[in-house]
Amino acid sequence: MPIRLGKIGYLNVLPIYHPLESGLLKNDFVVTSGPPAALNRLMDAGELDLSAASSVEYARHPDKYFLIPDIAIGSRGPVQSVLLLSRRPVQELDSKTILVSAQTHTSAALLGVLKKKLWKISTGLVTGNATAALEAGERPEAILCIGDEALNLRYHPDYPHRIDLGEAWRELTGLPFIFGVWLVSRESWERDGERLEAAARMLVEGKRWGEENIHEICVLAAEDSCLNDEEMCSYFDGLVYDLGPEEQRGLAAFYDCLVETGVLERAPELRFLPRI
Incomplete structure (x- = not known):
């Protein structure tokens, strides 16, 4: 076999x-x-x-x-392909909803850690397809995207605030992620x-x-x-x-x-x- x-x-x-x-x-x-x-x-x-x-x-x-x-x-800092793309500064996402890629488990869990321990915010989460949502004209307040999708969307003009989760983890702990x-x-x-x-x-x-x-x-x-x-x-x-x-x-x-x-x-x- x-x-x-x-x-x-x-x-x-x-x-x-x-x-x-x-x-x-x-x-x-x-x-x-x-x-x-x-x-x-x-x-x-x-x-x-x-x-x-x-x-x-x-x-x-x-x-x-x-x-x-x-x-x-x-990564030991910025990873570039695990990004929180936001229409506003991350601290202003408190009580907002984040669209999370259905393709990820670890990055979604890391987002939860960073929200609680680094940014001190509480948000709603909804699972979905970021690329499809954007192509359909939707504009969520923030998107967690990973992999090739993150590389493709990282400079989207409607999301000027880009938070690299690898870099944020390094800021929180000083350790690789x-x-x-x-x-x-x-x-x-x-x-x-x-x-x-x-x-x-x-x-x-x-x-x-x-x-x-x-x-x-x-x-x-x-x-x-x-x-x-x-x-x-x-x-x-x-x-x-x-x-x-x-x-x-x-x-x-x-x-x-x-x-x-x-x-x-x-x-x-x-x-x-x-x-x-």
């Missing part, structure tokens, strides 16, 4: 997946692509063996997964641990290839984007693909904040694959 691998369908994972999908690194993956929320559901249902997933997905079901060491996606992690299903591990160990190593090898060839990745990503080569390189320069000690502290701090804001009952321990 091939290894069932989940891939976030955004540009930010291109450095990891390009060498795998192009055949530069030989593998037996069958790749399923989708937004983070969809991959979370597939992992929870046991329909993927390993996958990129929202940080919140691991926190909600830590007994179902192992974290893959040395690989994540986050980890939006996504790579998970291995414990059930799959028990069934086929040796092959999944090799698959996890292959993902980390893909990450290293992408980091070593990041200019090539920037040019490739810019071909089908509204960003030019220079802008794309600036975007990738702001991303973190490691899950080292500082990134783990940032992730643990986020989980503590989710307990404080009532999203989690308790913060999970970070449990990594038994061997890799």
